Amino acid sequence: MATLKDVALEARVSVTTVSHVVNATRHVSPAVRERVELAIRALGYVPNAMARSLKSNTTSTLGMLIPNCSNPYFAEIVRIVEDRCFGAGYTLVLCNTDDEPNRQSVYLQVLAERRIDGLIVVSTGPADDDSLVRQLHGLRVPTVLLDREIADPACDLVETAHMQGGLLAARHLLSLGHRRIACIGGPVGVAPSEQRIEGWRLALAEAGATPDTAHADALLWRGSFTSQSGYEAMHAILRTADRPSAVFACNDLMAIGALRAAHESGVHVPDEISIVGFDDIELSAYTSPPLTTVAQPKERIGALAVDMLLERVGGQRRDARKVVLQPELCVRGSTARHASFREAAVPAPVAAPSTTSSRKSRIP
Incomplete structure (x- = not known):
């Protein structure tokens, strides 16, 4: 597997220059950038996502919890969300809770350990589940609730009336x-x-x-x-x-x-x-x-959930927002x-x- 050093040798530049091109951390002349990008493609170099996340304190990864992946409604929503994430340069990690609150709790912990940048949740259990609210607060990441509202004023919400x-x-x-x-x-x-x-x-x-x-x-x-x-x-x-x-x-x-x-x-x-x-x-x-x-309106629900989440991830908005769409x-x-x-x-x-x-x- 090609390394940063291999790319530098191929492009006849320093390792630092390659790093600046890959991470967009400093201006590099168009001619040098083109040489580096050609070398990356020729060698099939893939940047180390973990190393990049440690430098930027972001992972370009979003999490999503759904109650039942065998329900076509949720499957269709997930496809829309994943497409929107991909277009924005984010990877989606999907977890199916199978309508079990305990499983939901475990997956939230798993997503926290993966250092996701944001979370979309279709909750499992009743709307007044205090344990879910406490766990979401503990994650300390922007969260959008989809389809099912819970008693958490800090979360964004997008749902149908x-x-x-x-x-x-x-x-x-x-x-x-x-x-x-x-x-x-x-x-x-x-x-x-x-x-x-x-x-x-x-x-x-x-x-x-x-x-x-x-x-x-x-x-x-x-x-x-x-x-x-x-x-x-x-x-x-x-x-x-x-x-x-x-x-x-x-x-x-x-x-x-x-x-x-x-x-x-x-x-x-x-x-x-x-x-x-x-x-x-x-x-x-x-x-x-x-x-x-x-x-x-599934297309709008999925697209809005991702857009609202990325607004919070990017620091463009801090206050929670609630959107209710008409059926x-x-x-x-x-x-x-x-x-x-x-x-x-x-x-x-x-x-x-x-x-x-x-x-x-x-x-x-």
């Missing part, structure tokens, strides 16, 4: 004539799930579809943001005596599980039951039928008018023309 998304989903179903609308929520205490459920409740209350919270909770099932949990919840919903005509699942994976359960039960979507998801993962456009969903409803084939609406919309039959009409038939 989850309650507004729940409102969009439920109002869409109400506009189609559905009155009995079930909800498959996520884990108890996880902020995005609770906020989406709150939006669903509020929309039903606005429309007078449920007279009080107790009646709304009778239509609430819980899942774990996985396809399996949506599948199991939907089977339970379909077994109820007073079956709802529509279901709002608080993420697309649970909605996809619900679609399969309906298919297995011989319940046609959307003619017999309508289903709405949340996230707009790429797969949602390819289900059968294609899934109506609340779209999160959009993406209507596809998994929702349709309630049967009563469809019947009301059927036009009266047209009378057959009289056989005694005076109009003559045209014979070709």
Whole structure:
């Protein structure tokens, strides 16, 4: 492996000059810089990242924690974040906590030992987790919270207006004539799930579809943001005596599980039951039928998280910033008018023309 000294010999300059070119620590004439860069490429020299980090007190490395790498929503966000990091000259270290608070704690310690310059966190556990707040303060690096807010005023935050998304989903179903609308929520205490459920409740209350919270909770099932949990919840919903005509699942994976359960039960979507998801993962456009969903602006979420973090890393901003983006409803084939609406919309039959009409038939 080529060394700094090898590059200096190849370029016919001093080791100090090569160091200045590599680390951009002093002006070097264009002619000398070109010789050094040619030598670096010819020898395949790779600068020692550890040595450079010790000199600059930075590592050009960012960390990211996500709860579940098998969830396509997080996978799509990670791809956007990684692309943005790469374009800015940063390496991303990704850790999957598997929704385990203890694992999250261990990974935060690992990232601290790697001397990352900044951190993006999609938290695991409830929003009021004091242990996570204490550990983030101990890291002493700029931190951006993504998707899930926690009680830490020192962190930046970028997320979607989850309650507004729940409102969009439920109002869409109400506009189609559905009155009995079930909800498959996520884990108890996880902020995005609770906020989406709150939006669903509020929309039903606005429309007078449920007279009080107790009646709304009778239509609430819980899942774990996985396809399996949506599948199991939907089977339970379909077994109820007073079956709802529509279901709002608080993420697309649970909605996809619900679609399969309906298919297995011989319940046609959307003619017999309508289903709405949340996230707009790429797969949602390819289900059968294609899934109506609340779209999160993933490109903007990922790009903003990196940009906000680099502002803090570069010292351009010190005060915490909070950005809440608006979701959009993406209507596809998994929702349709309630049967009563469809019947009301059927036009009266047209009378057959009289056989005694005076109009003559045209014979070709």
